[in-house]
Amino acid sequence: MWFMVCLANAITFQSSYFSEKKSVVCGGEEMATIGEVNLTERHEMQWKFSDGSRTLAGGRIVLKVKHRSQRWDFECKSVGGGVFCISGSAWGSFVRQNMDAMLTLYAKEDGEDFHRIRLRLQHSSFVAALLRLFSFVMFEFINGMLSFIQLPVPWGVEQRQNTQTAEPVSSY
Numbered sequence: 001m002w003f004m005v006c007l008a009n010a011i012t013f014q015s016s017y018f019s020e021k022k023s024v025v026c027g028g029e030e031m032a033t034i035g036e037v038n039l040t041e042r043h044e045m046q047w048k049f050s051d052g053s054r055t056l057a058g059g060r061i062v063l064k065v066k067h068r069s070q071r072w073d074f075e076c077k078s079v080g081g082g083v084f085c086i087s088g089s090a091w092g093s094f095v096r097q098n099m100d101a102m103l104t105l106y107a108k109e110d111g112e113d114f115h116r117i118r119l120r121l122q123h124s125s126f127v128a129a130l131l132r133l134f135s136f137v138m139f140e141f142i143n144g145m146l147s148f149i150q151l152p153v154p155w156g157v158e159q160r161q162n163t164q165t166a167e168p169v170s171s172y
Helices: 002-019 089-097 123-148 155-165
Strands: 033-038 046-050 060-067 070-080 083-087 101-106 115-121
Touching (some): 033 046, 046 089, 070 089, 083 089
Parallel strands (some): 060 115
Antiparallel strands (some): 033 101, 046 083, 060 070, 070 083, 101 115
């Protein structure tokens, strides 16, 4: 029962945490958002987005991005009308590793040669992970409890088992 309460509290916390729009501040001012996407299988080949910040250069560029201590170089090209496309093998690998995460791409800050990104686990992924954990814990708990319980064996069953395995007694 206590685990159910903890699970309910975690889901409530997670829902309220992700429903708030978090702004990213770097160097004292809010960073401009270029685009945001929930990474799915269809994004492995490419992600087309509209540059909301109007800060990306046209043509083909190498988009250098950073998240915490990790860095990636993605192929990015302008397809016209302020729409860009990120693709390539590095992008496909990145998407496979971060499937179902919400990705936010931010504009470069002054003096930086990279764009920052933010990755967040989505509601459904978080809840699914909690449910998998819960089912595993419950399975182990029930399995452990069953190994400690010694059910009494009816006398007749025990006696029949002993008579079947007993060696014949020779009489003198």
